[in-house]
Amino acid sequence: MTQAASSHSDSTAFVAVKKLTKRFGSVVAVNNVDLTLSRGETLAIIGPSAAGKSVLMKCLVGIYGADEGTIYLDQDDVSDTNAPERPKWAAKIGMLFQQNALFDSLTVWENICFRQIELGTLSRKAAKERAVELLGLVGLAQESAELTPSDLSGGMQKRVGIARAISTDPELLLLDNPTAGLDPVLSNHIELMISKIATQRGTTVISITNDMQIARTRYQNLMMMHDGKVYWSGKTDDIDDAHNAHLTQMLDGSSQGPITMRTGKREDGIFA
Amino acid sequence: MSKPQNAQGDVRSKSLVDYLNDENVRAVLYQIVAIGLIILAGWYLVSNTLYNLAQQNISTGYGFLDLEASFEISETMIDYSAKSNYATALVVGLLNTVKVSVLGIVLCTIIGTIFGVARLSSNWIVRKLATVYVETFRNIPVLLQLFFWYALIPGAFPHPRDALEPLPGVLFTSRGMYMPVPVADTAYTLMGIAAIIALVAIFFIKRWAKKRQDATGQPFPMFLTGLGIFVGLVLLAYLAGGAPTEMSMPELKGFNIRGGYNISPEFLAVLIGLTVYTSTYVAEVVRSGIQAVPSGQWEAADSLGIKRSVALRKVILPQSMRVAIPPLTNQYLNLTKNSSLAVAVGYPDLVSVSNTTMNQTGQAIEAISIFMSIYLGLSLLTSLFMNWFNKKMALVER
Numbered sequence: 001m002t003q004a005a006s007s008h009s010d011s012t013a014f015v016a017v018k019k020l021t022k023r024f025g026s027v028v029a030v031n032n033v034d035l036t037l038s039r040g041e042t043l044a045i046i047g048p049s050a051a052g053k054s055v056l057m058k059c060l061v062g063i064y065g066a067d068e069g070t071i072y073l074d075q076d077d078v079s080d081t082n083a084p085e086r087p088k089w090a091a092k093i094g095m096l097f098q099q100n101a102l103f104d105s106l107t108v109w110e111n112i113c114f115r116q117i118e119l120g121t122l123s124r125k126a127a128k129e130r131a132v133e134l135l136g137l138v139g140l141a142q143e144s145a146e147l148t149p150s151d152l153s154g155g156m157q158k159r160v161g162i163a164r165a166i167s168t169d170p171e172l173l174l175l176d177n178p179t180a181g182l183d184p185v186l187s188n189h190i191e192l193m194i195s196k197i198a199t200q201r202g203t204t205v206i207s208i209t210n211d212m213q214i215a216r217t218r219y220q221n222l223m224m225m226h227d228g229k230v231y232w233s234g235k236t237d238d239i240d241d242a243h244n245a246h247l248t249q250m251l252d253g254s255s256q257g258p259i260t261m262r263t264g265k266r267e268d269g270i271f272a
Numbered sequence: 273m274s275k276p277q278n279a280q281g282d283v284r285s286k287s288l289v290d291y292l293n294d295e296n297v298r299a300v301l302y303q304i305v306a307i308g309l310i311i312l313a314g315w316y317l318v319s320n321t322l323y324n325l326a327q328q329n330i331s332t333g334y335g336f337l338d339l340e341a342s343f344e345i346s347e348t349m350i351d352y353s354a355k356s357n358y359a360t361a362l363v364v365g366l367l368n369t370v371k372v373s374v375l376g377i378v379l380c381t382i383i384g385t386i387f388g389v390a391r392l393s394s395n396w397i398v399r400k401l402a403t404v405y406v407e408t409f410r411n412i413p414v415l416l417q418l419f420f421w422y423a424l425i426p427g428a429f430p431h432p433r434d435a436l437e438p439l440p441g442v443l444f445t446s447r448g449m450y451m452p453v454p455v456a457d458t459a460y461t462l463m464g465i466a467a468i469i470a471l472v473a474i475f476f477i478k479r480w481a482k483k484r485q486d487a488t489g490q491p492f493p494m495f496l497t498g499l500g501i502f503v504g505l506v507l508l509a510y511l512a513g514g515a516p517t518e519m520s521m522p523e524l525k526g527f528n529i530r531g532g533y534n535i536s537p538e539f540l541a542v543l544i545g546l547t548v549y550t551s552t553y554v555a556e557v558v559r560s561g562i563q564a565v566p567s568g569q570w571e572a573a574d575s576l577g578i579k580r581s582v583a584l585r586k587v588i589l590p591q592s593m594r595v596a597i598p599p600l601t602n603q604y605l606n607l608t609k610n611s612s613l614a615v616a617v618g619y620p621d622l623v624s625v626s627n628t629t630m631n632q633t634g635q636a637i638e639a640i641s642i643f644m645s646i647y648l649g650l651s652l653l654t655s656l657f658m659n660w661f662n663k664k665m666a667l668v669e670r
Contacts, residue, residue: 061575090577101572105590115576118586120489127489164576 014039014204015060015172019069022055029055031228032069037221039074039171040202042195044215044236046251047225053208054098056225057174060206061095062086073172091115094170098177098208100161102149108135109145112164134163139189155182162190166197173197175207179214191218212248224250321637334642336633337362343628345620347536358629365625366646372542372621373608373650379547380607381600384554391559402555410552415613417549422541422617432529441521441532449535450522459513466509470502477501538619542611550607557603561596562588593665601658605651612647622646 017035021028030052037043045053058064059071065081072078073092076085102111109131116122122130132142138159149157162178178194179187195218198205209215215222216236223233224247232247239247291297325332337359344354349367352360390402409417426446430436436444441452454460474497481492522532565588573583614621622643630639 058571063571063574087577090575093575095572095575097568097572097575099566099568101566101568103569103572103587105587114573114586115578117489118491118578118582120485120491123489124486 013037013072014041014074015206016072017056017060017069018072020056020059020066020071021068022052022059022064023067028228030059033225033228033230035223035230035233037204037206039204040198041221042198042205042219043207043221043223044219045206045208045223045225046210046212046215046247047231048251051225052228053225054176057095057176057206057208060172061093061174062089091168092171093174094165094168094172095174096158096161096165096176096178098180100149100157102157102160102164104148104150106148107145108147108149108152108160111149111160112167114164115168130167131163134167135160137166137193138163139186155186158182159186159190162193169201171203173203173205173207175205177208177210179209179211187214194218210251212244212251216244226250325637330634332635332638334638336629336635336638339633341629341632343632345625347539347620358633361625361629362622362642365620365622368620369608369611369614369622370650372539372546372614372619373611376543376546376550376607376611377604379543380550380554380603383547384551385558387551387555388558389562391555392562406552406555409548410556412549414545414549414610415616418541418545418613418617421544422537425537425540432524432527435524435529441519443522443529443532445529446537447528447534448537448540450529450532451535452519452521453533454516455518455520457513457516457518459510459516462509462513463506466505467502470505473501473505474498536619538614538617541617542614542619542621546607546610549610550603553603553606554600557596557599560599561592564595565591590665593662597658597662597665601655601662604654604658608650608654609647612643 013036015035015037017033020030020033020035022030033052033056035043035056045056047053055064059066060073062078062081066079070077070079073085073089076089077083078085078089080086102108103114106114109128110117112131112134113122113127116127116130117124128145132145135142135145140156140159140163144152144156144160149160152160158178158181162175165173165175173194175194179190182190191214194205194207197203205219207219216239219236221234222236222239224231231250232243292301322332338357340354341356341358341361342354343361345352345361345364347368348364349371350360350364352364387402387405390398391406393399393402425448429444429446432443432445432447435450438444443450477497478494481494485491520531520533522529522534524530569587569591570583573580573587578587611621612623615624615627618624626639626643630636633639
């Protein structure tokens, strides 16, 4: 039950994480995590704050290297941040950061197509056209292109972050809380868009969320993390009512189960 | 019903009391009274001073500037002798002030940046050493530091007879530092012209490169090209000028050293003192500037596969600068103003020369008015430049 997502053999796996451990000093942020996804599959990661979800994502995108274990993307070993295959993957992975991490030194459209401008793959004119097109896709007006990210509201910044993440037509899309801070209508719009990207372009999507409902309806796989470890993982279709009740209780803190909230600084709300 | 006058206000004319109760009228009235009091106080001071000066038979005005100064100045950047007039003497002082301030600003920026970055080092020793440096020199009055350096230099270095010579031609003595300088030659003028031409060329190439990148997206290796053009042209000018190699070497002649370029102990004391003191503040400004940019910005640039140097230039620095430039301007202004403490160790800066002028002519008010206006002017110039720089580096106002 805990490894339902890894039913595919490793040779065909697009994302293959084996026994991944990442430490910060004495804190074990990610502890012996296994994760396998085929190309085009979608995965929602849920879990309480400080469960290691964001760190796992940053390991996948190449910000942190593995202390132990391995990360393979489409058979390329990218366990180390300096792995020779890493630069190639920078273009193939799009990531939305939890705090958006938009660049205040640039305009919105320069943010969205920063990579294309700096690497010279698009002229500035073409880059701007592409950015405006992406803005429309995430439901932002064309006028916001010339603003700086700090001029935008939190929800608008999040959408610019998503636009930047998908600007390179990535093969792997990593979204750290894509709908946090958005109203239900917008949140639905964004989730629908993510599903569309996954089905139409065959993009593999890994998304951190704290909404059990969204995770179950919009994603094929679900992984629950706690204290750096995988607590549950499997197909969302396999989640029956008993499972659902149990996992939901874990998330909303009403469970007396093995999850105890860590004390200390919480990010935004109880879950992050 | 509670305020019947409101209803009638338009009909009956306002009385004086109504006017005085009007907030707008009152605001203007208070300001008129305030200005009036300031003018009155100023007039009182000026008329009193003029009366007192007349009683003591002291003439007023700036006519004294044309008189012969008849005192020597130990360090001058322009032709000056005791036969020159007071105006020239003051210009010598001004240039000395500008020399030590500009060099101090450049050096304190470099040293401060190094220590500011060192305070964030992951190496324990480096971090602690930087902290000790900053906390020590920041917390000792700058005047005492000038005294310290001025006592140290003549005390720590030998008499010219036994000068320390760490490099051939570079001498450390109790009378300051000596180093060789090239003997004037047309080749150096040519090199200067070549440098200017190179800079202009680089400016235009950069514009062209930016235009091309905007249109096609192709980047251009601007740094290497620019370096090549600059070094190449300057070197070419040097060779074209006959590649002169003659140097004026400092040598002991009699009791003192002649030739070469002399940096006086007074100048060194002021420069080191001001630089060290101000660099501690610059270090703190640099540290806060770097810390003001969240680490997520590096991570995001990393995840996009952007080179670290590009991320630094396009993402991190512009945001650090926005935080750092205004307090940095303050430190530059402080250094310029603190350079007036040079008078304490006998460096002939503007204040020192003005003091001598005042003592000789008795024109205290005029001399003070001159150097106060000059310091004001220097500070405003620095401010203007930094504001321009800030606009260029930073972003739209938030």
